[in-house]
Amino acid sequence: MxxxxxxxxxxxxxxxxxxxxxxxxxxxxxSPAAARLRALRERKQAIYDNLRDLHFEFLAGKxxxxxxxxxxxxxxxxAARVVREIQRCGEAS
Amino acid sequence: MQVRFASRPLRRISLALALLGLFTAGLRGDPVAERYHRLAAKLRCVCPCHQSMLSECSNMQCSARAQLDAAMVKLSQKVRSGDSDELILQAFVQEFGPEVLAAPPTHGFSLVVWIMPWVAAGLGLWALLAVLHYWRAQRPSAEPATAPAAPAGDGDPALARVQAEIARELGDWERRE
Amino acid sequence: MQLFGAYAVLLAFVLAVYAFVAGVVGHLRRRRRLIVSAERATLAVFPALTVAVLCLIGLIFRNDFTVAYIAEHSNRALPFYFKIAVLWSGQEGSLLFWSWLLSGYAFVVLLGGRLRPGRAADELSPKHAHRALVPLASVILAGVEVFFLALNNFAASAFASLPVGTPADGNGLNPLLQYSQMDIHPPLLYLGYVGFAVPFAFCLAALLKRYPGDRWIHITRRWTMVAWLFLTIGIVLGGLWAYKVLGWGGYWAWDPVENAAFLPWLTGTAFLHSVMMQEKRGMLKIWNVWLVFATFLLAIFGDFLTRSGLVSSVHAFAQSSIGGWFVIFLAIAVAVCLAAFFKNKDFLKSENPLESTASREAGFLFNNFVLLVAAFAILWGTLFPVISEWVEGQKISVGRVFFDRINVPIFLFLLFLTGVGPLLAWRRTSAASLKRNFLGPAILGAAVLALCLAMGWRDPYPLVCFALAAFVLAIVAMEFYRGARVLSRRSRRGLALSAVELTMRNTRRYGGYIIHVGIVLLAVGIAGSGFNQQTEGPMPYRAKLAVGPYTLTSLAYTQDDNANFSSEALIVRVDQGGREIATMYPSRRFYKASNQTQSMVADRSTLLSDLYLVYAGDDPETNQPILHAYWNPLIAWIWIGALVIGFGTIIALLPSRTAAARRENPPARVAETAEVAQV
Structure with missing residues (x-):
């Protein structure tokens, strides 16, 4: 055993x-550039989500x-500020 | 196997209540019984469980049981003898130490335990308000409190693009059936 | 099997140490091979510990009493469904179980973080971001594993033999643990406690790597929700167990160990709220990181409190002298958190300022403030006996009276915020919006208050609680109704279907509202205790006892006997309004192996109230059975509330339908890629 x-x-x-x-x-x-670009896109996405939410709350009468x-x-x-940043990142890369 | 169950802490109560003659008197509405219960609620078991009121200790190995059985009987006698509440509680503290009190006393060092949560709450609130104040001061002053609806992306292509995208998406959403 | 089990625990320890050391060196020197092997070692800890746990379970079922742990906590007559509970009923077994769960979490994290071939190329995908964080997070998890596995191997081995001889039978499982709730309460509670290590690992990894973007906070939030769900259910099941088993008529005694579980729950709840400010607005990053750290540290602290015997507790079955190990680990963990924070604190700069005190953001700040004050008050009260002993040389007890008095107003305010928060808009809420949103619910709350007063109730706390409950429920109902109405207009479907669609479109928000409903129901159940009645008396044949609306009559007395225990029960008839409604059997058991007596509570539960009977034994003078009877209104709503909270959390964990659809076909992203390509 x-x-x-x-x-x-x-x-x-x-x-x-x-x-x-x-x-x-x-x-x-x-790469730092890719990570930065990804972060900016996440930010932009978050702001767009906020805009959708805001619009929905407005339609709901809140x-x-x-x-x-x-x-x-x-x-x-x-969002425009973030878009400008994204463009700048694109230029840099 | 016939097992004689050792009765648990409630024996204390029954014993004490029997001594007081309260089982027959009915528990509600009897001033002596109410006083007894009120005082019992201010005392707690001093066995290691530390969780329960004197009358409720559910710890199987309650090491203080015998002592507390006697204590409950003593309590009932004291209630009957007409001692003041404070005197009765004091007698218990002398016998078992301050641990026997269900709530920490509101004098001496124990006062700290009562005060600290509110001191912490006060400090926290002060810090919170300070942060709010600081953030408000940080707010960019360029943005007026009630701005009129801006014309679409005045000279800013990025803003124009965002506005167009959003307007399209939200418009689509509303139109879609 | 004993030897093999012990070997598996040692192997797991060696793997964890390798994972930690190789991971740290690999990250410092950027050696890919080392990092990969460290990750794989972390993965391998789980199978190794699974083998160890299976060995222990096998030994328990084989009644192998040469193992000290099994001789101490099991016996031959123990039914098989309680034998599983032996695994966590004592110090050594529960520590092994803890390590196993931790390694299981690490296993899931690592498998979940792997990229499918072909996906690695897309540097910009969220999955890629997740993958980039996993190696460092797994090193941190391995570090935590090293500590617990060191305990398993060197301080509290579950496989140690008895010093001499093998007893014919074991001492048996603590009778308090021989309940079905005990088969699930500790595992769920542990899953909660242990689970907080995962968000901690991701958060610390992101901070150490100065990881840009929000991805890490999403991951941290999701894992916190998972742990929070388990902890919530675990805590409530603990309450249910205390209520059904301990026989004092209550469910929460502010015992130090209960408090220990409640502390990380409070900070975890605070994080789950404040994290929204980071996700939505890029604010409160420092605060959030510290909430995640604090939650993990409090979970470890809770474990320390439970196991060290620092403060006296009814949960005395898992105490020993391993407190010193925990103190060292906690000190190291705090030092690592502080060092990581101070080195990288500029990484956590807020992206947006607060714009108004009448905003959702400010609402969250107040919510966090209140939750943390409650956490502090509870921590302070729990530790005060120790502090008073240091300062004055005598232990001052701090029990239910203190905690109730301090916490009830705090939690009522929190309940108020539960209602107010969702109605405040992000950034700023004008007076007009406030009025539009608050008027209806406030009127309803006031009406409920007036109704309660008219019914002659005067106890302020339950009154305020019921009024606030109505207020919050009205707000949640309004939120669902308004959202569903918008969708219903668009799709021309009914309101109920639209409400379901609404929930699935934004699972997080509406799942959150469902959780709020659960919290309200729980609060109502707790407020019911303001109306509790209790009485006790001897119950010879035909004796009567009145409690609440019921009259109890003693009918008979029975006895039973089996290998595990012998029992005796009172048969009690329950009448209400002169009509017989039930027969109840409060009983007592004598467990033979452990020589312990245990009351078996008889509980008749309805949505309105519980009738709760405890057979307290026989009066030694008169030999008459003594019955303790409680009438506990509304208590069932506590358990229902917990179910609703669990349901809401599961909803909130599901991916939102709109987000999923957007991932399939992201319009904004297509435009933006084109945009970058143009440049």
Whole structure:
């Protein structure tokens, strides 16, 4: 029984070692420029989502017209800023 | 197998109540019984469970059981003898230490336990208001509080593009049936 | 099997140490092979520990009492469905179980983070962003694993043998744990506690890597929700267990160990709210990072509190002297958090300022403030006995009276904010919008208050709670109605179908509202305790006892006996308004292996109230059975509320339909790619 257990221990140790060192996956290289561009796009997406939400809340009657207009304008300005950044990133790369 | 069940902490109550003659008197509306319950609620079990009121300890290995059985009986006697609430509680503290009180006293060092949460709340609120104030001061002053609807992307192609995209998408959404 | 189990735990430890060391070196020196092998070692910890756990379970089922842990916590007559609970009923087993769950989380994180061939090329995909964070996050998880596996191997081994001999039978499982709730309460609670390690790992990884963008915060939020869901259900099941088992008529005693679970729940809840400010507006990044850190540290602290015996608790079954290990680990974790923060704090700069105090953002700030004050008050009260012992040399007890008095007003204010928050618009809410949104619910709340007063109720806390409950429910109903109306107009479908569509379009928001409904129901259930009644008395044959609207009559007394326990029960007839409505059987059991007696509560639960009977044993003087009877109004709503919270959280975890559709066909992205290409 002990011998069997010892054999199992050796076998599993070898298996674990093989598993750990056999892998040779290519990790995705993440260039700073790509990461930055991705971040900006996420930001833009978030702002667009905010705009959709805002519009929906307005349609649902939760917001007064001036509140809606003002928030929409501010979000659009914010989105434009991000779009300009995206363009700049494109130029840089 | 016939097992004689050792009765649990409620034995204390029954014993004490029996001594008070309260089972027959009915529990509600009897001023002596009410006083007894009120005082019992201010005391708690001193066994390691530390969780329960004197009358409710549900710890199987309640190490203080025998002591507390006697305590409940003592409480009922004291209630009957007409001692003041404070005197009765004081007698318990002397016997078991301050641990026996269900709520920390509101004097001496224990006062700190009562005060600190509110001090923390006050400090937190002050910090919160300070942050709000700071952020409001940071707000770009260029943006008026109530801006009129801006004309589409005045001289800014990026803004014009965003506005067009959004207008199209939201317009589409409203039109779609 | 014992030897093999012990070996598997050691192998897991070696793998975790390798994963941690190779990962750290690999990241510092940018060695890809090392990083990859570290990741694979983290993956391998889970199968190794699974083998160990299976070995322990096998030994438990084989009644192998040479293993000290099994001799201490199991016995032959224990039914098989409770034998599983032996795994977590003591210090060593529960630590192994903890490590296993942690490695399971790491396993899922790593598998979930893998890229399918071909996807790696798209540097801009969210999946790619996720993948980029996983290697460092897995190193951090491996670091946490190293600590727990060190405990498993060197401080509290579940596979250690008894020093001498093998007993014929074990000491048996603690009778308090021999309940079906105990088969699921600890695993869920542990899944919650342990789960907070994942958001912590991602958050710390993002901070250390100065990872740009919002992706890491989405990942952190989702994993926090998963852990939060488990912790919530675990805590409520703990309450249900206390209620059904401990026999004092309540479900929450502010026991230090209960508080320990509640603390990370509070900070986790605060994070789940404040994270929206970061996702929507790029604000509060520093705050969020610290909330994630605090939640993880409090989870470890809770574990420390439960296991170290620092404060006395009814959960005494898992105490020992391993507190020192936890103190060292906590100190290291705090130091790492502080170092990472101060080195990279400029990375966490806020992108937008706050524009108005009447805004959703400010609402979230107040919500966080209140949750943290509650967390502080609870932590303070829990630790005060220790502090008072240091300062004055005598332990001052801080129990239910203190916690109730401090926390009830705090939580009522929180309930108020639960209603107010969703009605505030992001950025700024004008007086006109406020009036439009608040008037109806406020009137309803006031009406409920007036109704309660008219019914003669005077206890202020339940009154305020019921009024606020009506206020919040009205707001949530209004939110669903308004949204569904917009969709219904567009699609010409019914309101109910539109409400479902609305929920699936924005699962996070509407799932969140469902959670709020659950919280309200839970609060109503808790407020019901303001009307509790209790009485006790001897119950010889035909004796009567009145509680609430019921009259109880003692009918008979029975006995039973099996290998595990012997029991005796009272048979009690329940009458209401002169009519018999039920027969109940409060009983007591004597567990033979552990020599312990346990009350079996009889509980008749309806939506309006519970009748809860405890057979408290026999009066030693008169030999008459003593019955303790409780009438607990509304308590069922606590459990219903918890179910609703669980349902809402699952909804919130589902991907939103619109977001999924956009991923399939993203119009904005197409335009933008063209835009970049033009340049």
């Amino acid at each position: 002990t011998l069997l257990a010892a054999f199992a221990c050796v076998f599993f140790t070898a298996l674990a070692a093989w598993f750990v060192f056999a892998g040779d996956e290519r990790l995705p290289e993440d 917001l007064a017209q001036p509140d809606y207009q003002r928030s929409r304008q501010m979000l659009e300005t914010e």
